[in-house]
Amino acid sequence: MARGSKTILILAPEFDVKPTSNVSTLVETREMSLIFGRQTVLNRISLSIPRGQTVAIIGESGCGKTMLLKSLVGLMKPTSGKILFDGVDIHSLNDVDMTRLRRRFGFVFQNAALFDSMTIGQNVAFPTTQHGVPDGKNSDTLVLDRLAEVGLPDAVIAKRPAQLSGGMRKRVGLARALILEPDLILYDEPTTGLDPIMSDVINELIMRTRRKYPVTSVMVTHDMHSAKKVADRIIMLYPYSRLAKGESQVLFDGTPDEIDHTQDRRVRQFVRGEAGERLMEMRAARTENAGLGDLDTLKHLDARGEE
């Protein structure tokens, strides 16, 4: 059984949604859709993530990656379909059971989402104030251990989030997500906005976390280097509005090696970072906005743009 799972059983013996180690799939979405008004963000997404796997969800901005990630931990309620965590439909749980279940999740937010009003020590210790400290452990020791694991000195404990750099804040966010040794860690664009060296530090930390704890990880990213380095499996989502009728929103689901040899043009474009037909769409939009339609004008605009 997972190390984190043992802790859950010790701390919450009355817990209704106990880890069931015989289920190999930890997270599953079944025909999950997310619709805001008239805008369909996610359409009938069915995924299955086994225990211990590290999955990278890639896709262009606005395709619903972060919404999917937030739905997995109950931060967003799907319009239809189900999300199962360890065999339990999380949206059928009452508030008390959902709160207990959240002890098994760790979420590393895009901009760390550290609480401004608290010190770094208080931020990292926050999950223990909500769920208690595992037996035989001390909250302060846990905080220091987790900060050391992400390579931060003890001195940062008394500082405020505003006093740290972006990379340090992300590492504090990771330490906070790890403090209760969760079964599932979700990373929302962990390397976005960081320099290449700090991005690699974060990638190494994610890999080290996986080696140290038997954790399942889901990472949303635009960074193909990170995805290929860290993930066992890559899933690519595509914006629903751009799909042909009846086409699946999951364009690719395979290993990092397979994604380099995919035949799908859209996946190849994303992996290589090519604008493709988007450039033509931009040109068409510019021409339409200028009220001009002929090819000469288009060429003239392009020439001006190049200047």
Place this chain on the structure above:
Amino acid sequence: MHPCTSGKMKTAAIPSNSNRLVEKIGQVSRDLTMRCGNFVFDVVSELGDIVIFAGQIFLWIFTARPKKETLLPNFYAVGVLSLPVVALTGTFIGMVLASQSYTQFKNIGLESRLGAVINYSLVRELGPVLAATMLAGRVGSAMAAVLGTMRVTEQIDALISMGANPIHYLVVPRFLACVLLIPALTVMADFMGILGGYFYSVILLGVDHSQYIRNSRDFVGIFDFFAGIFKSIFFGGTIAIVSCYRGFHCQAGAEGVGRAATAAFVLSFVLILVLDLLLNILLDVAYLAIWPGGAKLF
């Protein structure tokens, strides 16, 4: 062209123009009706959301006690930090009342009654409304801005993901701080206003001290004092609910946070005045029920 032909053309053109006009009017009235309908729908929907939000606050107040670490900073921000500004504005309002009323009362030879009108106005109306306005401006906007920033920077999502309920953790302490401490701020506004009015009337304008005090005592009763305190509790609750609601439903970006803070103050202020009227009517009815000899309202 033959005159008959041209005449036909003219008569044929008139219905076409009038049809177009009718169509235009129809289109405009349809648009107007749709806009009015959307506005009413939005207002009713938002009102419903605020009521549900308030319901969740009360549910959490009675189901889980907030922690001391979350209560104390809010009590300090709402109570201690608001005290100087409430005291200062209270003092000046008392003095302004005295300066405005003195000439008119002196003209009819009633300057000795100045204490009665200043103190009655302060205790019954200006004290609670002033304290509430200061609280809405100083604390309400800040609450909306802080919660709005937390929403925009995903700190509220982070709270939820770690198993903390944001209503219980963020809103309940702010609500309790406003409701429990606004009576103290009102008492401070009343007290400083009375002092300011006394200082301006007796010390600066030379109104007789004993008459000023006697009239104040005779005209301002304990009911008036408690009526002011009673109203202030509702004002405090309204400020907290409206400000926290606005913060929670903040739009993205810096502009969204700014709008939430402004809207929190404006809506709180309007609701304070509306509630003031309604609570005054209620209190007058209660007064008449307790002391039937008083003057009838309607």
